[in-house]
Amino acid sequence: AQSVAQPEDQVNVAEGNPLTVKCTYSVSGNPYLFWYVQYPNRGLQFLLKYITGDNLVKGSYGFEAEFNKSQTSFHLKKPSALVSDSALYFCAVRDDSSASKIIFGSGTRLSIRP
């Protein structure tokens, strides 16, 4: 069975510092991995995804994520945090053997202090 874990409920970072939001996964086949962001009172917005190829994926708003197969991780990163990055972040995974079952993590609240 596939699963995804976001071990931190909350991450606090000072503006201008690098940020990392962690995600680990478990699938039986090859993973398709996603990051979504949710701003207050809004639906989820797509940030980036990994399907195949380069392990470092670049996405919207200066975010990137690194796929690490040996550690089964897909951590979200940004070199310099902005206050406007404060939001709820969800990691999601789909097994390549399943057409429509995507599993979301429990979410990590990112708080950037000025």
Added chain:
Amino acid sequence: EAQVTQNPRYLITVTGKKLTVTCSQNMNHEYMSWYRQDPGLGLRQIYYSMNVEVTDKGDVPEGYKVSRKEKRNFPLILESPSPNQTSLYFCASSTPGGGGGETQYFGPGTRLLVL
């Protein structure tokens, strides 16, 4: 503008009173899904549809029904709502392709309170 719309955005109801939450997308997407979001649990899939008249259960389908009579619409029906269905609900759509890595587009959410 490409979007997924949901109505109503907020709903307060009482136990047992049937309700429907509508979802519509204007992107001609084949796939549509319903999720519920609860604190500490992330998003859990309720039902999904791969095309018109094709629906299947997600992880938490109990107490919900769906239908897909038209490609653009995917209503969520609660025949007899109960307080444990109080939650934030999201509809999403996507199109196949991309080797399974298709991006989902989410509606703005419907906050439901069942008393």
